[in-house]
Amino acid sequence: MHTNTPKRRRRLTAVIAALATSALVLTGCSIDIKSAPDPSLGADTLLIAADTGSPSMQRVFNPYLPNTRIGSWNMFEPLAILNDLTGEDVPWLASKTTIPDPQTVVFTIRQGVKWSDGQAFTPADVAFTFDLLKKNPSLDLKGAWQYMKSVEVKGDDVVVHLNGDDVPAAQVIEQTQIVPEHIWSKVKDPTTFTNPDPVGTGPYTLGNFTPQEYAMDKNKLYWQADKVEAEHLVYPASNTQLDVVTKGYDWGFSFITDVKGTWEKANPSNTYWFPPGGTISLFPNLTEKPFDDVNFRKGLSYALDRKAVGDAAAEGYMEQAGQTGMLLPNQDALLNPAIPDKGLITQNDKTAASYFAKAGYTTKNGKLVGSDGKPLTITITTANGYTDWLRAVQSITKQWAAVGITVKVAQPQPAAYQLALRNGDFQLAMGSVGGTGSVYQDFANNLSSEFYAPIGKQASGNFGRYKSSEVDALLTRFKSTTDEQEQKQLGYQLQQIYYDELPSIGLYYGGSWGLFSTQKFTGWPSAKDPYTSPKTYVSTALLILTHLKKSEATK
Amino acid sequence: MTTTPLNPSAETVPVDDTLLAAPGPWQVITRVASTIWSNTKARIGVIILLLFVVVAIFAPLLAPYDPSATTFARSQDASAAHWLGTTAAGEDVLSQLIQGARISVFVGFVAGLLSTAIAVLIGLSWGYVKGWGADVINFVVNLFLVVPGLPLMIVIAAYLQNGGIGMIILVVVITGWAWGARVLRSQTQSLRGRDFVTAAVFSGERPARIVFREILPNMTSLIVGNFFGAATSAILAEAGLEFLGLGDPSTVSWGTMLFWAQNSNALLTGQWALLFAPGLCIALLATSLTLINFGVDGLSNPRLRESRKAAK
Amino acid sequence: MKYALRKVGLLILTLWAAITLNFFLPRLMPGSPTDAAIAKLSQNGPVTAATRKAIEIQLGVPDGNVLEQYLQYLKQVVTLQFGISYTFYPQPVAELVSQALPYTLILVGLVTIVAFVCGTLLGVLAAWKRGTWLDALPTLGGSFASAFPYFWTALLLLFFLGYVFKIFPTSGAYGVTNTPGLNAAFLGSAAVHAVLPAVTILITSLGGWILGMRNTMISTLGDDYVTFAEANGLKPRTVALRYAARNAILPNLTSFGLALGGVVGGSVLVETVFGYPGIGYLLLKAVTNQDYPLMQALFLMITVSVLLANFLVDILYGVLDPRTRK
Secondary structure (H helix, E strand, O other): OOOHHHHHHHHHHHHHHHHHHHHHHHHHOOOOOOOOOOOOOOOOEEEEEOOOOOOOOOOOOOOOOOOOOHHHHHOOOEOEEEOOOOOOEEEOOEEEEEEEEOOEEEEEEOOOOEOOOOOEOOHHHHHHHHHHHHHOHHHOOOOHHHOEEEEEEEOOEEEEEEOOOOOOHHHHHOOOEOOOHHHHOOOOOOOOOOOOOOOOOOOEEEEEEEOOEEEEEEOOOOOOHHHOOOOEEEEEOOOOHHHHHHOOOOEEEOOOOOOHHHHHHHOOOEEEEOOEEEEEEEEEOOOOOOOOOHHHHHHHHHOOOHHHHHHHHHOOOOOEOOOOOOOOOOOHHHOOOOOHHHHOOOOOHHHHHHHHHHOOOEEEOOEEEOOOOOEOEEEEEOOOOOHHHHHHHHHHHHHHHHOOOEEEEEOOOHHHHHHHHHHOOOOEEEEEEOOOOOHHHHHHHHHOHHHOOOOOOOOOOOOOOOOOHHHHHHHHHHHHOOOHHHHHHHHHHHHHHHHHHOOOEEEEEEEOOEEEEOOOEEOOOOOOOOOOOOOOOOOHHHHHHOOOEEOHHHO | OOOOOOOHHHHHHHHHHHHHHOOOHHHHHHHHHHHHHOOHHHHHHHHHHHHHHHHHHOHHHHOOOOOOOOOOOOOOOOOOOOOOOEOOOOOEHHHHHHHHHHHHHHHHHHHHHHHHHHHHHHHHHHHHOOOHHHHHHHHHHHHHHHOOHHHHHHHHHHHHOOOOHHHHHHHHHHHHHHHHHHHHHHHHHHHHOOHHHHHHHHOOOOHHHHHHHHHHHHHHHHHHHHHHHHHHHHHHHHHHHHHOOOOOOOOOOHHHHHHHHHHOOHHHHOOHHHHHHHHHHHHHHHHHHHHHHHHHHHHHOHHHOOHHHHHO | OHHHHHHHHHHHHHHHHHHHHHHHHHHHOOOOHHHHHHHHHHHHOOOOHHHHHHHHHHHOOOOOOHHHHHHHHHHHHHHOOOOEOOOOOOOEHHHHHHHHHHHHHHHHHHHHHHHHHHHHHHHHHHHHOOOOHHHHHHHHHHHHHOOOOHHHHHHHHHHHHHHHOOOOOOOOOOOOOOOOOOOHHHHHHHHHHHHHHHHHHHHHHHHHHHHHHHHHHHHHHOOHHHHHHHHOOOOHHHHHHHHHHHHHHHHHHHHHHHHHHHHHHOOHHHHHHOOOOOHHHHHHHHHHOOOHHHHHHHHHHHHHHHHHHHHHHHHHHHHHOHHHHO
């Protein structure tokens, strides 16, 4: 026995040493990850990381269900596409949209469009679709019938009568995806209809579907068939960051850590473009002291180093946001030129302190103390698992500590976070503002008293509980004008109020994480050619799919 | 529990009686310690554990930087300034690793102690009482055994919100005590029929005294073993919960390090240490507890002592 | 007889309590299924007020007060009609569960059996050859391997064997081109896809069985009847396997029974890392999305099988060890 123990000990020591060395060796060397396109996919096929089945995909192609497969967007087209990057309306199934008066929208239906089963697409299909949404409000995800009174077909036109003066409503209604009457009229319960064999007008039809991957094939009858060069699309169910980088994807929508060192390094034809898709902001609870005091909000704002916050959140890939509510450079043309420095607010702890003083807070022993003599503690609410937001909050915590504010972080699960937002159960909450492409919608969702709900009652917008008759009046005027210049002026005024009043505090831009490979196809949106956002999961994807050209290599 | 004529535990009764008769708890501890120390595997376990405990205690002194400072270059490889590189947010991995030892050691010990305490209280009374009392306890324990563990943890974590270390400990204890109670109950039932318990009953001792003075000391190894087992699973459960993002990702622990490593795809960016080191540390800490358990097994069951074979 | 009746009564009571707990636990979580659905949607961009309303109507705020909902739920449990899942709307819960169950049963079930058999054999060997490398290697290796966090082992295996050396597929339960059914191509592909998850579970669970068996076996080997058998000139091998191992395996069998009962729950972390479409993954999705119908169905399934396994083990114990009946 006594000869036994030392031997065993030696063996153990050897095992531990070996493990330690192997760990060290592995730490020292990094393995190069290369992208290898799947050879079974042809040069005319796009591999797209967009539709994540978790873990397997259900065959749901009802475009009005939130769980619909991403491929639905390529089959069911809207009347017009609201380009959320440029703010333009691109005529689609309606060749023309006119607004004869602020209470009427006329969609002139495009001629020569066919459903993928060969039947002709008619204005009756459009009227049927609107009727379908009216009868089944749960399908009306865009809320078209909030604004609509009635629909009638006049020749090639579909005339929509609105509830009142509501010009911006046209941009909501036009986004409605149209379905064929000759199929959907036979569906018993459209609210649970999975539409397993979809028939649409779009550039692609459903090909082979398995729970782990599905393919889409080019629709030969498509009305813009000449513009569609990719013959097939493939959507796998598993799209982890590792998959995206290693498996030769052509198009992905995902934030990737160190995108230059990973995605770009994996293949020389990989590129990326991250335009802003929304402003990540802090919602102050405006019904609660001291957040109801604009001076206090200004103090908070001046105490922020937005560049550092944005860098912490998105590893330096996203820019700091100004206090105008506009997404720059996307909306440069709509920006109020009177606001200094494009609305950017530079950190200045002295200015912050003076505003805090106006709000009744002074610094004592390095702590910001209220008139009651108690040091100030603020709770920021963010959703658990939204790591970029958490990084931002951590950065804010440090910055505000420097001016003497103690910050606590509340991280409920996403559902509970949503509940807190809706009930107004927070002091400061992280949230995303804007990005719909419509200036009116962006401001209305955030500031209109239409969405105001008292604390404890569920609100569906305006979570900070902002109330201003001035803003409401501007929004009402926005609804009744069809004049673009006037709309622009109204936008300026809203921006000015947003800048002066800080109903929410803009921090940095949330990105639209576009990853592209130019190996097979070129013509992806980019900073040089910003024709639309890189999103894979909305109608703007149609703009990309009809814009792609075969690359030199695959011609 | 096996149908054996002569029982290992019965064999140790005289030994434990002397323990009880001993004046101070010091001797008990020394005795336990020396038994554990006499086992090679356990000795290695103790050394590893002590190492982690020392690192945990002196973490602020040992860590080269502030573990949550994000002022360094992002995703750096190992270098002289950062032995294990930096994270995607620009934190020093080594400092985080050292700081993380605190949480794991703390959670392991506290959660292990708490769930063992509950398991002992419930397991022993359950094993001793008869009739409806046993049925009630059986009912409660079964309930905790059948409700699936991880989902239960997730639900509780979501309910309690603002998950900090306290919440994680609570979740681990709530879901972890039942198993130990079950094991201890079986052993109690087994011991209840033994002569020395019957003798105590006849001499008119109160049930509580019988359970905690006569039966409990005979289960030292099982209880200590249960503690180390519970501590091990607490450490692993804490890491698992935090990895799933159910903890507070702002705290620096091995579990959250793995969460951030996965989140920022450390494998993709070549941040090997970020993924490797915390996992290895968790494994080493858990192994050290398992190794100590080898020695603990020999405590009341001399057959599991290493000298047994030589003596034979 | 009375013993069995009391046990059955207790079983039914526990079942009811567990079912009730399964109803109330999910509802303790703050936020509603609608909030969860919106939280998921909002990661893709701004969710307008109108969308919120539409989803609310779609998922439906459950009718009636909690008591009515509870009675409704009890009816569902009895009729096994769990309705439509919220997360995978409009898929019926039954469909989702029946899709996922076979993968979990085969993967986790088989691995549990293999781990038990191998672990027990290694444990017997370790105890029998105590003090040699046949003891040291399995016990130390086993305890070290089982100390690794499941998901960590899974991540490393996935990365090296899946992505770097490309030996095994990185996700899913079978190849994209296969159609599930009894054909060679599918079965072959399914087997290859199961290797990494299986190895992960095996590595991390083997150690427990080895240690358990080794310790009880060592105790048994020292018992008088073993010494007696040896003294009577029986071969050591016969003694070890015929007498000692047979007795020592008893307590481990109970753990095995319980482990088998738990198989239905799948292995959440492993299935998540490998994107394996089993019950564990489904469960995680259901819980994080507050999918009451799906959660209730899964919890019920797991609860019933664990309870039954527990019950059978209890009965078995009563038969094998009459002392516990006193």
